Amino acid sequence: MGHYARFGMFLLKQVAIILATFFGLILLTFVIGRVMPLDPVSAAVGPDVTQELYDQVYREMGLDQPIIVQFFDYVGSVLQFDFGRSFFTNQPVTRDIARVFPATLELALCGVLIGSLIGIPFGILAAVKRGTVIDGAVRVVMLIGYSAPVFWKGLLLLVVFYAALGWAGGPGRLSIYYDGLVPTRTGLLLIDTLLAGEWVIFKDAVSHIALPAISLGYGASAYIGRMTRSFMLDQLKQEYVGVARVKGLSERRVIFGHVLPNCAVQLVTTVALTFGILLEGAVLTETVFAWPGLGQYMTKAMFNADMNAVLGGTLVIGSIFVFLNLGSDILYRILDPRTRA
Amino acid sequence: MTDATLFTRVRRGEPHSSAEARLAQLWRGAEMLWASPAALTGVAIIAALVVVALLAPLLAPYGPYAQNLANQLQPPSAEHLLGTDEFGRDIFSRIIFGTRFTLYIVMLVALIAAPAGLLIGASSGYLGGWFDTLAMRITDIALAFPRLILALAFVTAFGPGLNNAILAIALTGWPPYVRIARAEALTIRRSDYIAAIELMGASRLRIILLHVVPLCLPSLFVRLTLDMAGVILIAAGLGFLGLGAQPPAAEWGVMLSSGKEYMLSAWWAATFPGLAIFFVCMGFNLLGDGLRDILDPRQES
Amino acid sequence: MTDAPLIDIENLRVTFRTRAGPHEALRGVSLRMGREKVGVVGESGSGKSLTGKALLGLVPSHAKVTADRLAFDGQDLMRMAPRALRRIRGRRIGLVMQDPKYCLNPVLSVGKQLCEAGLAGGIPTLAKARSSALETLRQVQINDPERVMRIYPHELSGGMAQRVMMAMMVVAEPDLLIADEPTSALDVTVQLEVLALLDRLIEARGMGLIFISHDLRLVSQFCDRVVVMYAGRVVETLRASELDRARHPYTRGLMECLPEIDHIPGTRLKVLERQESWLTE
Numbered sequence: 001m002g003h004y005a006r007f008g009m010f011l012l013k014q015v016a017i018i019l020a021t022f023f024g025l026i027l028l029t030f031v032i033g034r035v036m037p038l039d040p041v042s043a044a045v046g047p048d049v050t051q052e053l054y055d056q057v058y059r060e061m062g063l064d065q066p067i068i069v070q071f072f073d074y075v076g077s078v079l080q081f082d083f084g085r086s087f088f089t090n091q092p093v094t095r096d097i098a099r100v101f102p103a104t105l106e107l108a109l110c111g112v113l114i115g116s117l118i119g120i121p122f123g124i125l126a127a128v129k130r131g132t133v134i135d136g137a138v139r140v141v142m143l144i145g146y147s148a149p150v151f152w153k154g155l156l157l158l159v160v161f162y163a164a165l166g167w168a169g170g171p172g173r174l175s176i177y178y179d180g181l182v183p184t185r186t187g188l189l190l191i192d193t194l195l196a197g198e199w200v201i202f203k204d205a206v207s208h209i210a211l212p213a214i215s216l217g218y219g220a221s222a223y224i225g226r227m228t229r230s231f232m233l234d235q236l237k238q239e240y241v242g243v244a245r246v247k248g249l250s251e252r253r254v255i256f257g258h259v260l261p262n263c264a265v266q267l268v269t270t271v272a273l274t275f276g277i278l279l280e281g282a283v284l285t286e287t288v289f290a291w292p293g294l295g296q297y298m299t300k301a302m303f304n305a306d307m308n309a310v311l312g313g314t315l316v317i318g319s320i321f322v323f324l325n326l327g328s329d330i331l332y333r334i335l336d337p338r339t340r341a
Numbered sequence: 342m343t344d345a346t347l348f349t350r351v352r353r354g355e356p357h358s359s360a361e362a363r364l365a366q367l368w369r370g371a372e373m374l375w376a377s378p379a380a381l382t383g384v385a386i387i388a389a390l391v392v393v394a395l396l397a398p399l400l401a402p403y404g405p406y407a408q409n410l411a412n413q414l415q416p417p418s419a420e421h422l423l424g425t426d427e428f429g430r431d432i433f434s435r436i437i438f439g440t441r442f443t444l445y446i447v448m449l450v451a452l453i454a455a456p457a458g459l460l461i462g463a464s465s466g467y468l469g470g471w472f473d474t475l476a477m478r479i480t481d482i483a484l485a486f487p488r489l490i491l492a493l494a495f496v497t498a499f500g501p502g503l504n505n506a507i508l509a510i511a512l513t514g515w516p517p518y519v520r521i522a523r524a525e526a527l528t529i530r531r532s533d534y535i536a537a538i539e540l541m542g543a544s545r546l547r548i549i550l551l552h553v554v555p556l557c558l559p560s561l562f563v564r565l566t567l568d569m570a571g572v573i574l575i576a577a578g579l580g581f582l583g584l585g586a587q588p589p590a591a592e593w594g595v596m597l598s599s600g601k602e603y604m605l606s607a608w609w610a611a612t613f614p615g616l617a618i619f620f621v622c623m624g625f626n627l628l629g630d631g632l633r634d635i636l637d638p639r640q641e642s
Numbered sequence: 643m644t645d646a647p648l649i650d651i652e653n654l655r656v657t658f659r660t661r662a663g664p665h666e667a668l669r670g671v672s673l674r675m676g677r678e679k680v681g682v683v684g685e686s687g688s689g690k691s692l693t694g695k696a697l698l699g700l701v702p703s704h705a706k707v708t709a710d711r712l713a714f715d716g717q718d719l720m721r722m723a724p725r726a727l728r729r730i731r732g733r734r735i736g737l738v739m740q741d742p743k744y745c746l747n748p749v750l751s752v753g754k755q756l757c758e759a760g761l762a763g764g765i766p767t768l769a770k771a772r773s774s775a776l777e778t779l780r781q782v783q784i785n786d787p788e789r790v791m792r793i794y795p796h797e798l799s800g801g802m803a804q805r806v807m808m809a810m811m812v813v814a815e816p817d818l819l820i821a822d823e824p825t826s827a828l829d830v831t832v833q834l835e836v837l838a839l840l841d842r843l844i845e846a847r848g849m850g851l852i853f854i855s856h857d858l859r860l861v862s863q864f865c866d867r868v869v870v871m872y873a874g875r876v877v878e879t880l881r882a883s884e885l886d887r888a889r890h891p892y893t894r895g896l897m898e899c900l901p902e903i904d905h906i907p908g909t910r911l912k913v914l915e916r917q918e919s920w921l922t923e
Contacts (some may be wrong), residue, residue, distance in 0.1 A: 017481070024482040029494065036498045146569060149577050152597060152615030155604050163605045191592035239744040245700055246811070248732015248762040257758070261749045280489040284578050288601065298490075299582055302497045314494045321487050337749055337794040374659075 009260045010333060018326050023248075025318045029311045030074050037307070045087045048203070058082075083312030088304040092302045093312035096297060099317070102187025103173060104286070104293030108278040109188075110213035114218025118270055122221070123228025127236060128255060138225065145222025150281045154215040154288035161211060170292035171206035178204055212289040216281050220274050229268045231263040238262075272328040276321045354358035380631020386624025389413050392441040401434035405591040414607040422607035426600065428589075430607065435591040443621060446507055446576045446582045447569050455565055458518025463553045465519065466526025467613030468545065476519065483516040489575055497582045503592070506585035514568065520565050525557040531575050563636055570622040577618045593618050610617040646716030648850045648906070649675045649697065653710040654883040656701055658691055667692055667705070675815070677850040679863030680881070690854045694820040695869075697852075698735060699727045715817065732762040736811030736819045738840075741827040742803035746771050746795035753791030757808050763814020771813075777830035778809040781846070782839055793850055800830035803840060812843055818850040819843075826855075837864065858885075870896070872923055892920055 035042045041057050042049075061071050061084075077084070083093035126138040161168045168173060173189055178201045182192050190209065193202035235241070236259060244258045245251075283295030292297070294313055301309035312332075333339050347361070356362035360457045374380050393400060403421075409429035423432040465476040495509035529535060530553075538548055579585035581601075582596020588595055593614040602612030656668040668689045673680075679914060682690045695701050696712070712719045714730060722730070738743050747755060751777065762773030772791075779787035782805040790824060805825060811819060821840060825833040841864065844851050855861050861868055862882045870893045871880045878890040888894050895914040 020478065021482045021485050024479070025486065026492070028486070032494050099468065121394050143626060144619075147626055148619040149574055149581070149597075149615060149622075151578065151581050151601075152611070152618065155597075155601055155611050155615070159604055159608050163430060173417045239741070240737060240776070242700060243739070243745045243807075243810075244747070246731055246735075246737045247696055248728045248730075248814075249758070249761045250728065253480060253762075258747050258750070263745065264749075278489060283489065283493070284581065300666040302582070305497065307497060310494055310497045314490050317487050317490045322485055323356065325485050336749075338389060338796045 006120060007333070011330070014326055014329055017294030018322060021322050021325075022319070025315065026075055026078050029070075029078075029315055029318075030071055031312045032314075033064075033307050034070060034074070035067070040307075041169065042305075046085070047305075051054065070332045074298050080263065080314065083315065084308035086301065086306055086309040086312075087302060088306045088309070095310050096309065097294060097312055097316055100294050100297045102294060103189075103291060104279065104282045104295060106188040106190060106290060107212055107282050107285070107293060108275060109214065110190075110209055111278045112275045112280070114213060114217025115224050115274055117221075119218070119221035119226075120228050120267065123225040124232055124255065124260065125268055126225070126229045128251075129230030130233065130236075132283055139229075141224045142222040144228070145218050148219075149217050151284045152286050154212060154285050155216060158288065167207075168211050169204060173205065173209070173292060174201065175204050203225045204300055211289055212285050215288075216278050216285055219281065220278055223272055223277070224267075224274055228263065228267060232259060232268045235259045265332050266329050267279075271322045272331075276317075276324050279317050279320060295327040299307030361447055364579070370635050374631055376503070377631050377634070378635075381628050383627030383631060385622060387628060390440050390444065390621055390624065393437055394444045395473055397438050397441060401437040403431035403434040405438035406437045407428065407434075408590055412608065414603055416607070417609055423613045424607065426610050427603060431584040432596070436593070436597060436613060438591040439464075439593045439596065439614065439617060440531045442503070442586060442590065442614075443573060443576075444619075446503075447572055449507045450511045450514060450572050451565055451569070451578075453508070453513040455518050455561060457511075458515040459522045459547075459557060459561055461515075462519035462522025462524075463526045463549050463557055465552050466523035467530050467549055469530075473523075475501065477523070480516045480519045483513075484520075486513070488513045489578060490570075491580065492575055493582075493584065494580060501587060502586045503586040503590065506579045509579075510572055516563060517564055517568065521560050522554075522557040525560055526553050529556050559636060562608060563629065566625055566632055570625040570629070573618060573622050573625070578601060647674045648715055649673060649852075650711055650713040650716075650850045651693075651709065652698060654691075654693065654712060655708045656696060657706045657708075658702075659704055659706075667874055668696070671871070671874070671876055673869060673876065675850060675852070675867070677848060678823075679844065679851040679853060679865040681853045681855060681868045682871060683855060683858050683861050683868060685832060685856060687873075688871040689874040690871050690878075691822050694822055694852060694854060698731055698737060699821065700731075732759075733814055734818045736814075736818045737739045738804070738807050738811055738819065738821045738824045740823040742798075742800060743827070744797075745807055746798075746803060748795055749883065751792060751794055752798070752806055756806070756813055757793065759810045760775075760813045765814065766804045775809070775813055775843065779806070780906075781843065782806075784809075796851065797872050800828050801836060804832075804836050807838070808836075808840060808843060812847060812849070815847065816849060818852070820852045820854070822854045823855075823856070837907045858893075871873035877920065891917065 012041045062073050081094050085113035086093045089096050122138050126135045129135045162170050187191050188206045244254045286293045300311040356365045412425050412429035417426040421431050463471045474505045491513045499505035500631050519555040577594035580592050581598045586592035586595050596614035597611050603610050658665045684690045747795035757771040765771040776787045784790050806861040836915045849913050862885050865882050866883050868880050872892045878893050
């Protein structure tokens with residue numbers, strides 16, 4: 001009873017924080033889009049437009065209104081997922097984002113998968129073998145992983161595995177001749193091709209996503225591995241570890257049965273955070289691999305000074321960050337028995 | 342007292358005054374740094390960065406902007422150690438001059454973001470009350486934002502360019518410093534010696550600036566060092582996307598960006614600038630980790 | 643069961659490598675005991691806890707352990723394979739430490755940790771491990787063992803947690819229990835209760851006990867024999883009833899430092915004066 005009431009309070013508090021954060025995010029994009037540029041209209045549509053279009057946009061953006069009214073209009077439209085019109089695709093930004101986002105999502109998911117599958121085991125290994133050659137080697141490989149720029153890693157992979165060795169598919173999500181052959185259901189090509197039973201196209205999609213996913217996944221595994229190692233080392237110092245050994249448990253049971261469960265909660269948070277970081281990283285990676293996702297869309301929008309598109313993308317990625325934070329806080333609360341009392 | 346005895350006291354950690362105590366602490370830190378090959382490597386890389394930046398004109402065999410169109414995209418050779426780019430410029434010389442951009446970016450970001458965060462955090466922790474609540478709420482909100490994306494949005498608003506990119510990075514970088522300064526200020530705030538200064542009638546501003554802020558500096562410095570790797574990566578990313586420094590600047594991100602066009606035929610044009618970014622990042626990461634281990638002995642037993 | 647003593651330690655030395663050079667934490671400890679209650683007293687750093695850890699083979703890996711003899715029930719622990727050592731730990735020796743708060747795994751339920759100890763200690767099935775866990779909990783005077791099995795360590799009070807700890811360490815019916823300051827982290831009122839329980843548990847199961855403490859008087863009341871340690875070696879071994887016959891100046895010094903009920907106000911307690919010669923003799 002008390003436990004549920006407390007959990008309810010916790011949820012309420014989280015929701016309040018989320019609302020405040022969203023408000024902050026919207027305010028910030030408003031300031032960036034409407035207040036900071038000397039001329040918001042040119043910021044949105046670029047300098048070379050007819051007076052007619054200029055005036056139309058001026059009214060559409062409500063620039064003849066007081067700034068406070070403009071802000072609430074802006075909040076209202078953002079809440080209805082209306083981010084305005086992109087001037088370089090001439091489409092509503094929302095529709096554009098819905099079109100390009102699955103590609104980015106697929107890439108980031110693959111990256112976080114690779115990052116967890118490699119980072120967590122090697123982080124555990126390094127912590128258990130602390131101070132040995134193995135630990136040193138793992139740490140050096142991880143150091144390289146988070147010190148090297150992601151787009152540089154991507155370029156090197158492209159040169160070696162695509163251009164020189166021909167092991168992987170090149171830029172884009174699919175080879176051109178497979179484009180449009182598979183019906184879109186989830187938007188995630190790896191899943192759509194499987195659903196359609198198109199093995200050959202699935203393999204083609206895998207060979208295309210491999211390199212960008214690896215360049216993201218390497219950095220992710222470095223980050224996750226480093227965190228895993230440090231969580232494990234913290235826990236290995238605790239007395240309950242010695243007690244578990246006194247019980248006569250094997251070292252394997254001590255590590256996987258006692259130490260790892262104590263890190264699980266922090267690991268979930270780390271993986272969630274990493275997913276957010278990868279969405280950002282995708283912006284840089286997509287440029288290298290001509291990956292038709294949100295990152296490439298935003299980059300193009302920036303060059304065309306298409307403010308609505310840029311801010312739309314910022315809002316989407318920012319919102320995902322906010323939800324990831326919320327989600328990991330709630331999971332923390334559910335997974336850790338200490339918070340249940 | 343002679344210098345020799347002062348030196349022994351400092352070395353043995355038997356200080357006779359607070360200044361000596363601080364010296365002794367520094368000495369111990371330096372000893373620990375010396376004992377850690379990783380941190381030492383970091384120090385060496387960053388020292389090399391600074392030296393190369395200072396002596397760039399002496400070290401570089403060619404000018405960073407000296408074109409030689411007859412000599413485009415030549416592979417590494419005796420004349421051009423790391424090859425030439427699409428305008429026949431010597432990549433080695435450009436990387437050497439690029440250290441100046443890197444230092445400029447890192448120092449400017451540090452100079453804008455850190456003092457702002459420090460001041461807000463120190464005031465927040467010392468003053469407490471509504472100011473603290475408000476400042477921390479805003480900081481928490483800002484911490485929840487994606488940093489690179491926000492920097493991109495800022496640059497779009499400011500327009501591309503090196504200084505705008507630096508401003509954008511600084512604008513997204515302050516929240517961690519607020520957190521750190523506040524945490525330090527909270528512990529200092531209740532100390533007897535602050536109470537003594539308050540009794541002597543010092544103004545709040547004076548206490549914050551002269552007594553709280555200096556004590557926040559060590560942990561702020563560590564955090565700053567650790568962050569520098571991230572700053573370099575973001576700056577390189579902005580340069581790579583064409584939103585930071587603009588061609589023909591010998592900035593590593595820009596070099597990488599223009600080199601990428603020729604990646605399949607002339608791998609060196611993008612590979613070496615990337616390698617430079619990587620090394621400097623690694624240097625800051627190594628030094629930052631080392632400093633953290635020294636200042637936070639809980640981490641290592 | 644053999645005729646060999648339960649514990650037979652001769653000239654046990656543990657050396658830590660430190661930055662300032664090797665540090666010898668145990669400098670030739672010898673101890674022989676059967677199924678009796680032996681108290682080990684000494685100040686912090688005298689090596690009393692480390693002796694217990696060495697018996698369990700749980701000395702940190704950067705330390706070097708040597709001994710002329712380190713045997714448990716006639717088996718040489720120094721030459722034992724890790725797997726066999728683990729069996730000894732799980733089935734035949736238990737350890738209760740100072741602060742139960744840190745000794746129980748915070749994310750596993752009490753029941754899970756108890757059953758695990760039983761299973762590792764040779765109880766063949768989970769059902770049997772569970773029933774003996776429940777029984778042992780009752781033995782340490784926990785009235786609602788079913789409920790306690792379900793909850794998590796942070797929901798236990800300090801005294802409860804230490805009783806759970808004791809139950810966990812005896813559930814596999816070991817021959818020897820090492821209790822390392824088992825009451826120092828508890829409230830004074832709870833301390834006596836826990837000690838009485840410990841005593842009853844030892845008597846009922848016929849175990850040997852090594853009781854490590856800095857409290858000479860407590861140890862002398864509780865144990866059959868008292869071993870006094872100073873700076874990594876045993877300086878004196880006495881029957882608890884013959885404490886006043888102590889010869890070593892350190893033991894005598896310790897006893898003189900104890901305040902007495904009929905202490906005359908105004909007179910100062912003696913301060914223990916250490917002599918360099920204790921380190922070498």
